[in-house]
Amino acid sequence: MIDSRGSFCPGPITDLFKAYRTSQLGDVIELLATDPAAKADVTAWAQKSGNELLDIVDEPGYIRLLIKVTKKRS
Amino acid sequence: MQRVVVLGSGDGGTFTANLLASALHDEIHGGSASVQLIGEHLHHPFQPGNLDIAFKGASPDKYVKEETKLLRKEVEFVKDPAMKIDLVAKSVTTKSGKVIAYEYLVIATGAVADPSKVPGLAEGALNFHTGGKDSQRIWESLQTFQGGTVVVAIAGTPHKCPPSPNEAAFMLDELFQKRGIRDKVKIRFLTPYPRPYPAEKISHVVEPLFQEKGVEVTTFFNVESVDPVARKIYSLEGETFDYDMLIAIPPHHGADVVVNSGIGDQDGYVPTDKGTMKVKGQECVYAIGDATDIPVSKSGVVAHLQSVVVAHNIVSAIRGTRDVLEYNGRINCPMEVGERRAIFVSATYTSPPSDQTPSLVKYMMKRSFAMIYWRALNGSLERVFDVFFGQTRFPARQGGAEEPLLVVKAPSAGEKGA
Numbered sequence: 001m002i003d004s005r006g007s008f009c010p011g012p013i014t015d016l017f018k019a020y021r022t023s024q025l026g027d028v029i030e031l032l033a034t035d036p037a038a039k040a041d042v043t044a045w046a047q048k049s050g051n052e053l054l055d056i057v058d059e060p061g062y063i064r065l066l067i068k069v070t071k072k073r074s
Numbered sequence: 075m076q077r078v079v080v081l082g083s084g085d086g087g088t089f090t091a092n093l094l095a096s097a098l099h100d101e102i103h104g105g106s107a108s109v110q111l112i113g114e115h116l117h118h119p120f121q122p123g124n125l126d127i128a129f130k131g132a133s134p135d136k137y138v139k140e141e142t143k144l145l146r147k148e149v150e151f152v153k154d155p156a157m158k159i160d161l162v163a164k165s166v167t168t169k170s171g172k173v174i175a176y177e178y179l180v181i182a183t184g185a186v187a188d189p190s191k192v193p194g195l196a197e198g199a200l201n202f203h204t205g206g207k208d209s210q211r212i213w214e215s216l217q218t219f220q221g222g223t224v225v226v227a228i229a230g231t232p233h234k235c236p237p238s239p240n241e242a243a244f245m246l247d248e249l250f251q252k253r254g255i256r257d258k259v260k261i262r263f264l265t266p267y268p269r270p271y272p273a274e275k276i277s278h279v280v281e282p283l284f285q286e287k288g289v290e291v292t293t294f295f296n297v298e299s300v301d302p303v304a305r306k307i308y309s310l311e312g313e314t315f316d317y318d319m320l321i322a323i324p325p326h327h328g329a330d331v332v333v334n335s336g337i338g339d340q341d342g343y344v345p346t347d348k349g350t351m352k353v354k355g356q357e358c359v360y361a362i363g364d365a366t367d368i369p370v371s372k373s374g375v376v377a378h379l380q381s382v383v384v385a386h387n388i389v390s391a392i393r394g395t396r397d398v399l400e401y402n403g404r405i406n407c408p409m410e411v412g413e414r415r416a417i418f419v420s421a422t423y424t425s426p427p428s429d430q431t432p433s434l435v436k437y438m439m440k441r442s443f444a445m446i447y448w449r450a451l452n453g454s455l456e457r458v459f460d461v462f463f464g465q466t467r468f469p470a471r472q473g474g475a476e477e478p479l480l481v482v483k484a485p486s487a488g489e490k491g492a
Contacts, residue, residue, distance in 0.1 A: 010267050013267070013268065020296070020310060048311070071311065072311075073312050
């Protein structure tokens with residue numbers, strides 16, 4: 001789980017990339033963010049890279065994004 | 075005796091030491107306080123000058139001065155790299171084995187650009203983040219470059235000077251135009267961010283200019299490795315690009331002394347309160363600039379503005395007042411966009427960058443800063459900066475002193491640091 005709450009663009013997407021760099025295929029990354037831009041940025045990255053955005057949940061005061069690593073150069 | 079030790083003799087460390095020496099002038103001369111600056115290098119570079127060295131052929135010597143000439147006479151400069159910080163014993167151990175005790179510590183050890191963190195990057199790429207000599211290698215390589223693909227890639231975040239990759243692309247375009255070979259060169263810009271510049275409003279300026287100048291942008295490109303023989307760069311996401319010349323911004327991490335002392339996060343940055351600049355969990359230890367984990371630009375301006383807050387708060391603590399300032403996250407990064415125009419990436423913790431129009435005035439302001447940088451380090455330009463930057467700090471609590479404790483005295487004629 002990566003907590004990027006309180007961090008603004010590009011904080012959440014940068015934190016996601018750090019986790020992606022050390023992840024394995026099949027891993028699910030949970031990203032918490034307060035920056036509303038995180039939704040669009042993560043969605044765009046998942047679409048382009050071929051990774052799977054499992055869910056975006058609007059929690060009280062923050063957003064929870066679940067990303068499954070389905071594509072990564074190994 | 076109140077011993078203040080500043081670690082790191084870059085922009086932030088040098089400026090903080092000078093501010094403290096000025097504000098504590100009477101205490102230092104009375105023997106009740108001291109300011110020591112522990113640094114690794116005798117020479118102090120103006121790091122933004124690396125762009126001019128790499129893309130305009132400036133001499134590295136133009137952007138270097140001797141550290142001792144930048145310091146006020148009350149500052150004791152210890153040229154001996156710090157190897158270990160002991161937060162319990164309140165001491166710093168240097169490479170030569172000296173153990174230097176402190177009552178107050180400022181960690182200004184910066185960030186290290188490290189090409190070795192990406193396979194093939196050190197062998198396959200040039201860069202302007204590891205110093206003037208490496209920047210000069212770019213200029214030398216450009217002299218014999220007659221055409222092909224130049225790739226500018228951000229190979230790790232965060233990195234020093236966020237606008238510098240974009241500036242590199244703009245400066246390359248200008249250089250090749252001047253040489254009359256622009257039509258023979260493809261400039262490709264690879265970024266891990268969703269857009270050409272991470273802040274959306276700034277990207278609104280950069281993106282059309284890149285299109286106009288034919289700079290091809292690929293977003294969401296997280297560099298995985300470089301093959302220096304095949305001249306290919308690979309992303310984690312699975313993309314591959316060929317290059318004839320690769321200029322990459324290396325991944326950065328915190329200083330070895332921070333890592334070796336066990337006080338950094340996973341990337342070696344010091345967990346720091348973004349307002350008071352105190353190291354988290356510490357009462358008398360502060361961190362500033364690139365050394366911190368604060369999510370703002372790693373830049374000289376940020377280090378400078380945080381230095382004012384830290385010096386103020388240390389002086390306040392030494393004098394036993396309750397006057398504490400907090401940094402408001404102000405950043406101000408100039409970005410050249412070609413044709414003698416520039417913009418400023420300005421923001422605070424609560425105000426994102428606003429719309430910008432490139433202008434000659436901003437370009438001239440950026441250029442003039444390179445000339446006043448050395449004077450800025452002694453604190454004598456603070457009143458000018460206060461007007462220019464506007465609010466950069468605020469009292470942490472009600473009832474603080476209305477007049478700042480930190481009164482910067484201009485050095486007298488002939489005094490060091492003038």
